[in-house]
Amino acid sequence: MNNTRPPQDNKFVPRKGKRVFMHRKVCRFCADKNLQIDFKDSRMLRSFITERGKILSARITGTCAKHQRCLTAAIKQARNMALLPVTAGHALLD
């Protein structure tokens, strides 16, 4: 077996000179109960897709698993209805 990684004990060793403290991201839909996930609300959904039209991962946006599932479904419904672009290549330019 070609395992080149040096043996490590179970301590977290931060990279040299880099100690990044991240604020824990909070799910936007858990924080604000009035905020509904709706496929018709394309403006809200746009903040959860990239410029190319891909769905942003929950890891990036901080959305919880439950709401990420709803969000994914809503974005796909919006794509079907031509409310959101599927790819940037076919998107109409403003």
Add this chain to the structure above:
Amino acid sequence: MKQQHYETMYLLGSDVNDVDRSALSAKLQKLVTDANGSIVEVNPWPLQRLAYKVKKNTQGYYTVIEYGAPGSVLAEITRELRLDDRVLKFISLKKADKFDYEAVMKSRQAKKTETAPAAEDETKEAEANE
């Protein structure tokens, strides 16, 4: 018969005129009311730019109809929208398994009154900041 809470949205091209659009909307509403269903809301959107070209259309009219009706009505509406060539896209969603007209209207009213005072507060705050 058991009724469910549905929502249907369809897209018409920009070349469909006002009269035809309201006629189609009325036709679908009639399908619902004929089966003892009830309309919660009909919301025709203004002309909107589409995210991508659909049958050479770059703009279109969306209409959202929210209603309570038995499942057979949904099948009829789907059939109607499929047969109509002017309909570019449509989607139907079940919002709830049970439909109680009064309860739905009440909760909608409550939401409206809930959001309205909040909006007032915001404007007041904005004024205070000025």
